[in-house]
Amino acid sequence: MKHSFLATLLCTCLPCSVTQGQTASSDTSTHAAAEVQLTGTLEQRMAIGGETTGWALRYGDKKRVEVQLPAEAFAWVKDGVAVSVSGVHGTKHYLERGDVPVFTVKKITQVVK
DSSP: OHHHHHHHHHHHHHHHHHHHHHHHHHSEEOTTOOOEEEEEEEEEOOOGGGOSOSEEEEETTTEEEEEEOOGGGGGTOOTTOEEEEEEEEEEEEETTTEEEEEEEEEEEEEOOO
């Protein structure tokens, strides 16, 4: 009876701690960062193993940052479109790439050139 209680306790607690650890390490970190606005061109990105957000923003003097786009943007964004975005800078941890700077977009609008 004692052993079955311990087994049940371990089976219910262990998956919770594993799930929380995995989620925390893959989330974008935005520790109270100030919201900023950037204007640039979206570039679609691909990486072996999928360790990318899938999109980068080229802005300023040859600067580039990976961007985490909001779900509603996927209905109209495409490679090469000029956009204005507001959001926060943070980092995202990948297994092989480690910590990568990522801009989490809160608002995105298309810019007509």
